[in-house]
Amino acid sequence: MSKTETSDLEHLPEVLLTQKPKLFALYGEDSFTSNKFRYLKAYESSLPLHQFLTTRAHSVQAILSSVNAPVTVDILRHLPNVRLVVTTSAGLDQIDLPECRRRGIKVTNSGTVYSADVTDLAVGLLIDVLRNISASNRRAKQGLWSTNGDYDYPLGSKLRGKRVGIVGLGKIGSEVAKRLEGFGGDVSYNSRKQKPRVPYPFYEGVLELAADSDALIVCCGLTDQTYHLLNKEVLSALGKEGVVVNKEMLRCLMEGEIAGAGLDVFENEPDIPRELFKLDNVVLSPHRAAFTSESLKDMSELVVGNLEAFFTKRPLLSEFLSLTNIRFLHL
Amino acid sequence: MSKTETSDLEHLPEVLLTQKPKLFALYGEDSFTSNKFRYLKAYESSLPLHQFLTTRAHSVQAILSSVNAPVTVDILRHLPNVRLVVTTSAGLDQIDLPECRRRGIKVTNSGTVYSADVTDLAVGLLIDVLRNISASNRRAKQGLWSTNGDYDYPLGSKLRGKRVGIVGLGKIGSEVAKRLEGFGGDVSYNSRKQKPRVPYPFYEGVLELAADSDALIVCCGLTDQTYHLLNKEVLSALGKEGVVVNKEMLRCLMEGEIAGAGLDVFENEPDIPRELFKLDNVVLSPHRAAFTSESLKDMSELVVGNLEAFFTKRPLLSEFLSLTNIRFLHL
Numbered sequence: 286m287s288k289t290e291t292s293d294l295e296h297l298p299e300v301l302l303t304q305k306p307k308l309f310a311l312y313g314e315d316s317f318t319s320n321k322f323r324y325l326k327a328y329e330s331s332l333p334l335h336q337f338l339t340t341r342a343h344s345v346q347a348i349l350s351s352v353n354a355p356v357t358v359d360i361l362r363h364l365p366n367v368r369l370v371v372t373t374s375a376g377l378d379q380i381d382l383p384e385c386r387r388r389g390i391k392v393t394n395s396g397t398v399y400s401a402d403v404t405d406l407a408v409g410l411l412i413d414v415l416r417n418i419s420a421s422n423r424r425a426k427q428g429l430w431s432t433n434g435d436y437d438y439p440l441g442s443k444l445r446g447k448r449v450g451i452v453g454l455g456k457i458g459s460e461v462a463k464r465l466e467g468f469g470g471d472v473s474y475n476s477r478k479q480k481p482r483v484p485y486p487f488y489e490g491v492l493e494l495a496a497d498s499d500a501l502i503v504c505c506g507l508t509d510q511t512y513h514l515l516n517k518e519v520l521s522a523l524g525k526e527g528v529v530v531n532k533e534m535l536r537c538l539m540e541g542e543i544a545g546a547g548l549d550v551f552e553n554e555p556d557i558p559r560e561l562f563k564l565d566n567v568v569l570s571p572h573r574a575a576f577t578s579e580s581l582k583d584m585s586e587l588v589v590g591n592l593e594a595f596f597t598k599r600p601l602l603s604e605f606l607s608l609t610n611i612r613f614l615h616l
Numbered sequence: 617m618s619k620t621e622t623s624d625l626e627h628l629p630e631v632l633l634t635q636k637p638k639l640f641a642l643y644g645e646d647s648f649t650s651n652k653f654r655y656l657k658a659y660e661s662s663l664p665l666h667q668f669l670t671t672r673a674h675s676v677q678a679i680l681s682s683v684n685a686p687v688t689v690d691i692l693r694h695l696p697n698v699r700l701v702v703t704t705s706a707g708l709d710q711i712d713l714p715e716c717r718r719r720g721i722k723v724t725n726s727g728t729v730y731s732a733d734v735t736d737l738a739v740g741l742l743i744d745v746l747r748n749i750s751a752s753n754r755r756a757k758q759g760l761w762s763t764n765g766d767y768d769y770p771l772g773s774k775l776r777g778k779r780v781g782i783v784g785l786g787k788i789g790s791e792v793a794k795r796l797e798g799f800g801g802d803v804s805y806n807s808r809k810q811k812p813r814v815p816y817p818f819y820e821g822v823l824e825l826a827a828d829s830d831a832l833i834v835c836c837g838l839t840d841q842t843y844h845l846l847n848k849e850v851l852s853a854l855g856k857e858g859v860v861v862n863k864e865m866l867r868c869l870m871e872g873e874i875a876g877a878g879l880d881v882f883e884n885e886p887d888i889p890r891e892l893f894k895l896d897n898v899v900l901s902p903h904r905a906a907f908t909s910e911s912l913k914d915m916s917e918l919v920v921g922n923l924e925a926f927f928t929k930r931p932l933l934s935e936f937l938s939l940t941n942i943r944f945l946h947l
Contacts, residue, residue, distance in 0.1 A: 425888065
């Protein structure tokens with residue numbers, strides 16, 4: 286890089302990164318660069334974060350956050366000129382939203398970039414568990430079809446006519462329901478409130494929904510309220526024939542309590558309970574529901590687009606929180 | 617069994633079985649029994665089939681056929697009183713239909729019993745291959761997520777917006793198309809003739825369809841015309857990013873020629889090419905697309921229902937061929 290270019294770069298506004306975003310590694314950091322801003326990588330400095338922030342306090346105008354890079358009041362206190370937090374995550378649990386609001390900081394999230402892929406994986410996991418696809422594939426690839434014959438393969442279950450309970454009928458839950466209709470699944474749902482103009486039967490409680498369902502698909506965000514939502518009672522209500530497709534949390538109480546599970550998100554990932562490794566009726570996905578080549582391309586464009594919009598004073602592309610829509614905080 | 621019961625049984629009309637149907641083993645022979653008829657099991661006799669048939673020539677009024685139990689002119693020649701062939705298969709390749717017609721023998725097949733499950737598996741295999749579900753499950757269960765981290769898992773591809781070419785737009789193909797619409801797949805199709813009132817673009821040739829598709833789903837029946845339909849040219853036209861979900865035949869020319877395949881039916885099953893065993897981008901299903909507990913229950917009821925209807929002179933439930941609808945022969 287020539288001296289001129291370096292000095293040009295140094296005039297670009299700075300976007301703080303406290304942790305390397307996973308998406309940089311998954312999709313390539315180049316896709317997240319721009320000639321309108323540059324990243325200030327606290328994680329490449331040998332200084333402790335607070336000390337690093339003190340030295341750069343006034344130059345930072347925006348923060349790129351991700352699930353593992355929280356935006357706390359402690360961080361914000363060092364950065365009086367920050368007016369934007371962009372995050373690559375769908376959820377905003379790692380961001381202190383009240384503090385952002387108090388400081389007039391706008392927040393953007395992943396918008397609807399991940400919705401289609403998360404939905405597809407949820408339905409794919411349901412079909413996989415019901416029809417034993419991964420297990421059959423494993424057996425066939427071990428050569429068991431030709432050595433043991435047909436009868437070594439357990440029969441799957443039909444999706445058509447299955448009563449599928451959806452927990453959380455937001456964007457993802459609604460899209461799951463739409464796809465299941467194409468398969469002749471019989472959809473019901475639970476959510477905080479009954480939704481107007483939704484044709485599916487509503488259940489006030491997850492327990493009641495589970496009791497009336499052959500399969501549960503958990504599509505709600507992970508919050509204090511939904512943490513360990515699928516407790517022993519819910520799983521027992523679902524019963525021995527029931528299947529869980531769990532997008533947001535793990536319950537490993539499945540020794541015979543339910544028929545199967547497709548799981549994408551785990552409590553202490555990537556360390557997952559080894560007891561699951563031997564279960565053919567459990568399909569494990571390494572928290573990849575949201576990620577395809579296409580969704581990561583869209584996400585990199587959304588991140589760069591939001592940051593460029595901010596620095597060129599154009600409207601943000603996926604604003605979640607601003608001074609004018611604080612009602613979101615109380616949803 | 618008491619003597620009376622045995623002698624009662626012996627008065628029941630006889631349904632010939634030349635081979636033990638796979639469904640008896642998969643779902644239990646009891647489900648296929650009735651007090652209106654009894655099975656005459658040629659496969660339990662030590663006599664050669666022709667000799668066995670000669671001894672029972674006049675008592676047999678119906679035959680229960682399956683894929684591995686053909687109904688040939690040789691067999692029919694021994695059985696002048698047969699007026700019905702019931703088969704557990706969707707296809708009728710194993711039955712000499714012109715000879716049945718000449719002899720006034722009605723034929724029933726599986727009707728629509730298998731359609732939903734075959735369709736679901738086709739879509740499930742497509743999602744599985746696009747999103748690496750089986751491969752991710754295998755890796756996660758080998759503990760590779762916690763030891764190697766996230767980046768050992770290849771990114772999948774988005775289904776939404778994918779151009780999916782359906783080869784054969786019959787009952788199964790149409791149902792696949794309907795489900796794919798829920799996922800935002802972009803459907804085109806090839807069939808013998810363009811279908812009226814179908815909104816999807818029609819391609820006269822499979823090669824042209826493949827060239828314009830990101831994924832192909834083969835839903836046509838296996839005939840002399842469709843045997844090895846997915847030849848080298850078609851797979852090359854599909855290209856390196858293309859995915860095949862193949863319900864009716866196997867092509868193993870996939871060393872880098874196409875991105876992946878989900879396969880349910882194989883040329884010399886259960887002996888399948890060992891080269892496939894190591895490929896993470898290939899998902900193998902042991903010819904189970906049609907079989908769930910529910911579809912086998914429905915099938916046993918259809919078999920028994922057709923045979924009981926015949927012996928009690930009521931209308932057949934899933935008649936494929938009779939003297940009055942011979943047009944089917946030339947479709």
